[in-house]
Amino acid sequence: MSAVPVPFDDTIVAIATASGEAGLAVLRVSGPQALLVSQACFKGRSRLAEATSHTLHHGWAVWPEAATAAAAARLDEVVAAVFRAPRSYTREDVVEFSCHGGSVPARRVLAALLAAGARLARPGEFTLRAFLAGRIDLSQAEAVADLIHAETDAAGDLALAQLAGSLSVRIAALEEHLTECVAEVEARVDFAEDVGGVEVPPHVVAAIEAVRADLAGLLEGSEYARALREGVRVTLAGRPNAGKSSLFNALLGELRAIVTEVPGTTRDRVSERLELDGVRVQLSDTAGMRETNDRVERIGVQRAQAAMDEAGLVLWVVDGSTPLAREDHEFHQSHAGRRALWVLNKRDLGSIALRELQEWSPPPPWVEVSAQTGAGIERLRHAVIEQLGGVAHGQRGQVSNPRHAEALGRAGRLLSQASVAATSNAPGEIVALELREALAALGEVTGTHVGEELLDRIFSRFCIGK
């Protein structure tokens, strides 16, 4: 199967600025649907779809289905620049969104634009379109070639980093299974007289379904990706004087440079936003948990309980230099099955609690820190990220790259269609069409192309040539 050439009738989007910390990130949308796609993700005083060329519009980026809702969740504050064809970089309709710097806001807006129907641009695709439209000056040709090359390199590094670890292994395995399926179907199409039988045998349908289910699992199980998109609540809780507030400050202090202060905190529950390895985290500090007759303190404890219930992750803080208390045991029982990380504070003073903890079977995940000295805070950060679904910094096993998520999602849909077609007795070449497109979508993630090896498989599996 040949590489899919670049089509020009669809609308593409990409983050146009280099990744990394910067004041602004720019997303560029280009193509016949650029204005509609952008409008779907934009909430502001003006409508982008009707905007005249070369105008700027202030507003908020939102999820496409939320754009018309009154209380849409705002992804980021943006300025949208509208360039109508042919007076644009690509000579197509183009909208450029400027959002806040850092990779997270831009990625969230990107995800929204993809959800609205844009396709992620391939490396160099804007430049290619611009070039084919005759937009680029010839004297710039050399520079353009270098630019495309650079874009490709960056994308390549990114893809490799994203694919490190288990994800690439899993996708490669799916690719392998799927190639087998295609070979089975193609063999029956091209060598009907030699292979014979039904168009798509049941074991192939089952194999297609298995791959589809695996893909769905890969995407749905991607909590990290969801956390990346939606952010996650993390609550610090524990007995009074365990050191929650010091930890709160220590975590924020470490990351103060990229923290956004969110107002509206109560006296007893303090929340702040911070970014942890690209994930937006709302960190809450709560009142200490204990039985009390004090009415105000009791309300505080109730709110702490609520904050724990809402949290995607509870950091249960314990004074590690003292034995575990009744509240600690109660938390352990009441919170079973939910995500919690035990933070054993004051390690500089002793590890009495840890010894108790280690006798439990199984012991809960724990980290020893000292908010006072700062020891173990970095380990705590990693442990939190790990609990959020990522394996560890730089080695995420899940799909967090929007390009990959989009391609895998597309592959999954194509496989559903393939299995529907197969079970409704559609001809083999129809099933093959869906399968091969799905395989091509996986190939966009792994960078492999299925071609010659398809025939190799057919010839090794079936006795061809009557």
Added chain:
Amino acid sequence: MEGREHLMYTASPGAPLLSLPVDAAAAATRAGAFDVVVIGAGHAGCEAAHAAARLGLSTALLTVKVDDTAKMSCNPAIGGIAKGQMVRELDALGGLMGRITDRAGIQFKMLNRGRGPAVWSPRAQCDKAAYSAAMLHALALVPGLHFVSGVAQRVRMQHGRAAGVELSDGRLLEAGAVVITPGTFLNGLIHIGERRLEGGRIGEHAARALSDCLAELGLERGRLKTGTPPRLLQRSIDWDAVTPAPGDRVPQPFSHWTERLELEQVLCWATRTNERTHEVIRTHLHRSPLYSGQIQGAGPRYCPSLEDKVVKFPERTAHHIFLEPEGRVSPEIYVNGVSTSMPEEVQLEFLRTIVGLEQCEMLRPGYAVEYDFVLPHQLDATLQVRAVPGLFLAGQICGTSGYEEAAAQGFVAGVNAAHGVLGRAPFVLRRDQAYMGVLVDDLVTREHREPYRMFTSAAEHRLLLRADNADERLAETGHELGLLSREQVEQVRGKVAAMAAEEKRLARVRVSLARLEWAPACAPGSDGVPEQAAPLADRPRESRTVCALDWLSRPEGAYARLVDAGVEPGLSTAWGDSLEVRVKYRGYIERQQKTAAAARSLEVVALPVALWDATLNGLSAEALEKLRRWRPATAAQAARIAGISPSDVAILLVHARRCGRGR
């Protein structure tokens, strides 16, 4: 152009062929001057010479023995899966193979009829002698086409161009363009057991000098292998012991222009190998040149020898065999399925273990043949050798196998040779236009490890490349080339209009589901049992009639059954089936049309030749090496080369634009 009198040949098929006047004019050094000289009168050579001559050029067709013209050296059949589609395409462009097949066909069969429409493929068993005779007859009627008998020795070069062909007897045929189609003759070496014989076919010569000449021209050559099964004496077979394999009840002609088939239809027969057969093979395996290391060339995996099948699939206890007559009156039976290069006595031994063949006598043993080919990345999409303007190659010399693949290339090479002489634009078919386009493109942009054969899976747009619409895809092109008459193209336009009108009509007609469900469910050609319909009472009243076109789009919908609901068909059976396919698979067809349209945006971007000598920064060393090896003519071709990424293409486009403007 030199005026020459045309050879008139009026003999009908079956008449003695040796009376044909041959241009053996004189043994003078300069034996003639032509616009185009075609070396070899096999399936590629015949189409090449025919196309060039029909385009008005004086054309010489050089062959050793004129009565071996269009000889079917291996199996006695034309067409098959993907190949049949290609023959229909060739026919729609004005080629000969389809028409000749109709004149010589003795068993027609639409393969894959029970499967998807994209892979319905016509095939016909042919009377080999009738095929050769009909081809010779057709060629002899073409003004400007001259047969020359002789052996090509070398290509005459002049000013860096191919300027003629020198024959082994010293004669020279001058030419504006040369097309080489030597088949397995190019340095051919036959293996039968331990015996080795030079030759392209058994008992014939080998074109060694020609191959050396290509090497001298700087062309990189490789070696391939193919094989053919033994032929048996008709009366030595126990016909009562084997199973008849009939063709279609209503045979459909190959050609769009054939009105009726003339020859009586015959049966083929089926039997199978057994464990005893395999035991004989295993016992003597060391004597097979395939396993003794005697054969160097790579053979086709889709057409394995029986030795290969037994060794690679030891769990199989039997392999199918078809007994195919080589003609209506021929005493020879082709044993399809037992291609072999075992020694003769071993061949006879294993054949006689097979049911029905216990007493068989062999007329000719099977054998393997190795031959040279030119690595096709050295050709451009017109099949012209890039380094030698005016020199075109077609058929097995380009690394393909199959009569149909050869004919398709012969046509492309012949038209382009003529266009070169006439100063016309290159003739190149796109991948979404024809299997012929896929074929040539695959040859010149891919690495090949075995003889290339067409498969439907090679065509990414195969739902568009059907046998039923070959005329619609290509007849206008054939007419523009000048190879299809006005009447012919009008016929195709008529079909297009009739189908559109019928579709419109069916969109307005409503049919009663009750009548369709109660009607007998045995539409001709369909072998599926319709699903049990729900009782009428369970259905809402309004669903009892349905738009005829909508019904046709359902899995159970069939054009041939509309008549049961009182709708008289407005189209012939073939066109009706064709309409049904379009209606039923509309969504998928439109999807492929969309992909094809997207692919075309790069297809039209030409890459200048000068690009490959320029400095191309931004490309990796690996990409650069591949691009310089294949020298793709278009951006789309570049994109198809394995290992070339979309961004490499983008970079290439940038350089192409600069390069184009700079000159």
